[in-house]
Amino acid sequence: MRDPAGPTIVLEHGPYAAEVVGVGAALRSLTHDGRDLVAGWPAGEICPDYRGWVLQPWPNRVGDGRYDFDGATHQLAWTEPEHGNALHGLVGWVRWEAHQPDPARARFHHELVPQAGYPFALDLRVDYRLGDDGLHVAVTATNVGDRPAPYGAGHHPYLTVDRPADDLELTLPARTWCEMDDRGLPGPAQPIDETAYDFRSARRIGDLVLDHPFGGLTDAPAVLRDPESGREITLHLGEGCRWLHVFTCDTHDPARRAVAIEPMSCPPDAFRTGADLVALEPGESHRLAFTLTGS
16 A cells, blocks of 8 residues: 555664655654654554644745735635635645655655746755754755745644643743734734743743744754653754744644644744745745754
């Protein structure tokens, strides 16, 4: 039987192992000393809940799927029809070309062709590399068309230390956050001071429901930690990471068994608001990079 996730590439280095797949160039698993760092999904099944997805040419949502750019109006298909949104970009369900130059690295490439709603040509690349300090991820786009293209990028890892989110401590290097409406669309960024969403110092998540973007990032990492066992996952932010979207998986089954900490170049709905949206010029490239470390 053909795996709906496409071919699987297994990466290994020291105590780390990972699986990345050809459909969506997605991260299916990541372990440290045999213990899960991300909540993935079994081989032979369709990827659930956008786990491990690469988010290009936009992360999260475009409200109404409709946006204006460079003097023209564009209409994307609603891929979240219950809320009238275009969700998580255009490359999650497509097959990427894959190459494994050595046991610790995988490279994926996809040619995004101009299409209804997004009439722009991009060459896309995702690089995964295991090292002594964990999994290095780089998400790159190059405009190969003849006009500027609106662009944003993200990645969608669901982090786990095999404990409910309520019991875990979270640290986020963010100075702003956005309120969200019932369609999952953000309001303006506002200071995080004296709010329930201030995680600049490590503290327990408790019963707080998180599905929010965080901005104003510093150079410090994001950390998810189990204070009982001492296990933790650290997300080091690299080039192009200007936002984090944090989701406590309350709508999943089982609920609150993982915490998605999603590095992004822009917040949700940036195609409409313009917040940190990249206007990628012909021949120009954009790179989003981060590292996941487990202990």
